[in-house]
Amino acid sequence: MTVAVYLPLLVCVVLAVSSRAVAKALPPRAGLWTLTAAAVIAAAGTVWTCLLLGSLLVDDIPAFDAAERLVPVHDAVSLVGVAILGVGAVRSFLALRRLVQARRRLRRLGALPGGELLVVADARPDAFAVPGSRTGGGRVVVTQGMLRALDAGQRRALIAHERAHLRARHSVALALAELAAAMNPLLVPVRRSIGFLCERDADEDAVVVAGSRRLVAQALAAAALARSASAAASSLAPGFHQLSVAERVSALLTPEPVTHRRLLWAVGAMTLLAAGAAFDATRDFASILVMLVAR
């Protein structure tokens, strides 16, 4: 076993520490998918690392002893690996169940009669996109309270923003990010950054439709203030997202937000490094296994 086995974990740490700053600097569309791929690969690398470490606990098999001689792994490290794997498996199971349940409820809402826009008889201001099936569909759900809190231009921005989520299939990225973060809690900040980039992407699409950055910024501000004025909205855990509306508004009030495409390559290279390291560690391991079988 070589030190490469620990690299996927290191990549997770780097992603976690940098994700907030990276999210603000990445171009939204390409950035959200790059980060999603990075999160999924890093989570898979975590699983693999922990499996390899855990397997070293099996002392009686000579192959594992041979593997351990390359880089000695203390039993405690192996046990930590097994523990991470166990916690990750339970968290992933729970996250998957939550996703399936939410999807089922959303599908019921999406199956109600009407067109793409589904207006809800509720005075509290709220709006969200309900993803459709693989064949498309999907709906924009808006409360009457939200429609009344906005003027014509702001409603245009709202509808364009939600439609953008559906077209860009952001729900897929969010679900993958959620599962990756469940497997490895280090990736929770990465999940948040992916959520932020989804919102930024939809905001920029809304700018194209509405024809004005200011208009979209005003729509966001008006909707957010209407929501916070409505007492019932506070039943939600505040600050869960930590990707504040204020940050989106300030990005919209900037004429041309500066993004760095080179960062995409940096994130991509780091992800490949994690995948390569996992592969390398596996190869050592596999060659020893082959030796054992051939004997």
Added chain:
Amino acid sequence: MAGRGAARSRRSAGQLEGEILSALWAADGPMTAAEVQVAVGGDLAYNTVHTILTRLHAKGQVHRLGPAGRSTYRPVKGAAEVAAEQMRAVLNGGADRGEILMRFVTTLDAADEAALRAALDAEGSS
């Protein structure tokens, strides 16, 4: 300044249907096509508004009242009450944690609220 940028906008049929339907929902009572034209911001041709209202009527999403030519329109509210119940089921089920639900805006903390009010005020005075 505000709204002039709309001349550059590209809007699909789905987007326009949504805008017109949401204008009807935001209104207090039935509206004529001319009133709808104003309510969606006034940058759509009357004929466009009329065509889309007719399409929405054919799809069963708006009621048309009164004689042809002087008709008024109001949204069909059939599913709205059921939708409210189902929406609460979705939100209470924890989907609002952002896993798959993409909310337009989330809750604000005090600092955010102050920042937004400042941004809006600056807009209003320009």
